[in-house]
Amino acid sequence: MTTPIPRLPPSNIKVLIVGAGFAGLTAAIECHRKGHSVLLLEKSPDLQPLGDIISFGQNSSRFFDKWPGVRKALDPITHKSEEFHFHAWDGRFVTTQSFWGEHQAWGQRVNGHRGEIHRVVFEHAVARGVDVRLGRNVVRYFEEGGEGGCAGVETEDGERFTADVVLAAEGVRSRGRRLVLGVEDDKPLPSGYAVFRTWFAADEVRENDKTRHLVADGDSHNGWIGEDVHFLAAAIKGGTEMSWVCTHKDEGSIEESWQFPGRIEDVLRVVEGWDPVVVELVKMTPPERLFDYKLVFRDPLPTFISPQARTALIGDAAHPFLPTSIQGASQAMEDGVVLAACLDKAGKGQVQEAVRVWERIRYERVHKIQQTGVSTREQWHKADWDAIWKDPESLHLKREAWILDFDAEADAYASYDAVRERLAGEQAG
Ligand SMILES: Cc1cc2nc3c(=O)[nH]c(=O)nc-3n(C[C@H](O)[C@H](O)[C@H](O)COP(=O)(O)OP(=O)(O)OC[C@H]3O[C@@H](n4cnc5c(N)ncnc54)[C@H](O)[C@@H]3O)c2cc1C
Structure with a gap:
């Protein structure tokens, strides 16, 4: 018999998640870890090893360590070099950027094949007991019953599911945006x-x-x-x-x-x-x-959550990233981790408060990090080569502690009460 994976006592909070990418899987694992009851619906009927290289900064790879067996399973399939060699287009060597310092201080980055890493995380979710249902294409989101009500979804085959909170993690073409924003919004x-x-x-x-x-x-x-x-x-x-x-x-x-x-x-x-x-x-x-x-x-969305605060967009559904930010998957994971922690802080009776606090914690950080995708691309594509030959390190990727040396889970617990009070103050005022 295998030993059950540790989790907090049941919270009785029902969480329904749509989409088993890194946002949905992380939210599912973390909600399960915090004792919430989780159902995850994914439209693909099977797990295909799709994609190619994907990166997780130290700010998200730290979560792999909290999921028993995951870091060990990732080790043989992930990239091992801690140096990046820059060349000019014609082959002239410019500079080497070493990641050893941050590797030692902030933890280990994870780079590898998206499909292979995804499989490891997916298998962990299943092994720990998350109810994952493949081949379930969600076509509609709804909320019922006002403040004391519920949120839910309907699948293509007409089945309805309800929960205390629904997380729309279905990537860039999210159907959840319609409910959250009140309009069809995918105008890339x-x-x-x-x-x-x-x-x-x-x-x-x-x-x-x-x-x-x-x-x-x-x-x-x-x-x-x-x-x-x-x-x-x-x-x-x-x-x-x-x-x-x-x-x-x-x-x-x-x-x-x-x-x-x-x-x-x-x-x-x-x-x-x-x-x-x-x-x-x-x-x-x-x-x-x-x-x-x-x-x-895509322009930043005005909000990630529905007016009743029972449905939240997470991951690419809320904030797609340019690859040059090297943070798309990491921010998708942070979303799920912070949401699970906020629900844990709030408890069953305060799910909507948790969702509102979650949005406030996430919104500014996500959008600030999104901007780094544009700045890195411009730093490289519009490079002034006279200046670079004088200062080759100006080509280096900016590695910023506020992004990478950051524990989203600890931060959520530490900032929850202050954010809740700020929100209450804003509502009263
Ligand atoms: C096939 C694929 C390959 C990718 N390859 C790379 C890569 O090589 N490198 C890279 O950096 N990034 C890649 N990405 C994107 C990267 O995974 C995301 O940018 C990031 O991890 C954020 O993930 P996410 O969970 O928000 O969205 P996604 O990874 O897009 O996951 C969304 C999930 O929701 C499911 N879904 C969508 N609609 C519905 C619905 N109506 N009902 C139920 N389920 C639904 C999708 O099938 C998918 O599994 C890829 C994404 C996909 C979908």
Whole structure:
């Protein structure tokens, strides 16, 4: 018999979560950990290892340590290099950024294949007893009964589910936004950029004289910076697998999708005249493993919660991030962790208070961090090369303690009462 995973005593709070991405899974695990009763509905009928590289900063990877067995299961599949080598587009070496200092002070980052990391987290949710139902496509959100009522959803096959609180974690095309905002709101604007992305076995990388050094010593991380283009390549799993992403100008208007096929010849046009290492990496990419992901902008939402404060948008449903923030998945996880903690603080009778406090705790932090995605991209794409050769470290990623050396769970417990009082004061005044 396996030992049950520890959790707080039952709170009798019913939480219904829609979407089993990192936002929904984290919310489910953390709510279960705090003793709430959880039902998670996911529209996909099975778990596909979709996507490619994804990053979790120390601010979110710390949660993996709180979930028994998860860090150990992640270890063999995650990236091990703590150095990032920057090059100019033509191959001239510029600088190396080391993450060792922060690694020691703030904890360990986690980078790896989205599908593989997702599977580990999903299996942990199931193992600890979260009721996960796959193949349940939610088509409608509702709230009933005013202040003392409930929130709920309806699935495509007509089944209704209700709970004390509903978390809409269904990603960028959230149906929950309709209930929260009162209008249909998915009006993404083209950002003017797209990302070619891939992940493949590194055998050919090892056989090619121009690329062998990328995998010779196991994992590595390299970036090439050009005008309006950057190309990042990660060797992973002891240098046996390779992932690269190439962010570039794009005026196309096709839909955003993690599975939209890309064309090798289009990438070669973007990196024409670049370092032969980059060109070779592109040429050896299996065409069927190349994807073209359009980056779109969405204006910040005015609110993440419904007027009755029983439905909350979390993760990408509330705040999609640009990849250059390197915080999209981390902020999605922080949402779930903070919500579970707020519900724990408030108790069954005060679920709406918990949801309102949660929004207030999250809103400003999320939007401040969202902005870093734009600033990093501009720092690279509009680089002044005369200035960079004088100060190569100006290319380094900004690693800020207020973002990364941050425990969202501890902060939620510490700030809950003050935020609640501020909200009460605002309502009274
Ligand atoms: C297929 C896929 C591949 C991705 N690959 C990468 C990657 O390689 N690198 C990267 O940085 N980020 C990737 N992302 C995005 C990244 O996972 C998110 O930006 C981040 O982790 C926030 O996650 P989220 O849970 O808010 O949203 P998502 O990860 O988008 O998860 C939303 C979940 O909700 C489910 N869902 C949607 N609508 C409904 C509905 N009506 N009813 C029930 N369930 C529903 C979806 O199937 C999905 O499982 C990918 C996302 C997806 C969906």
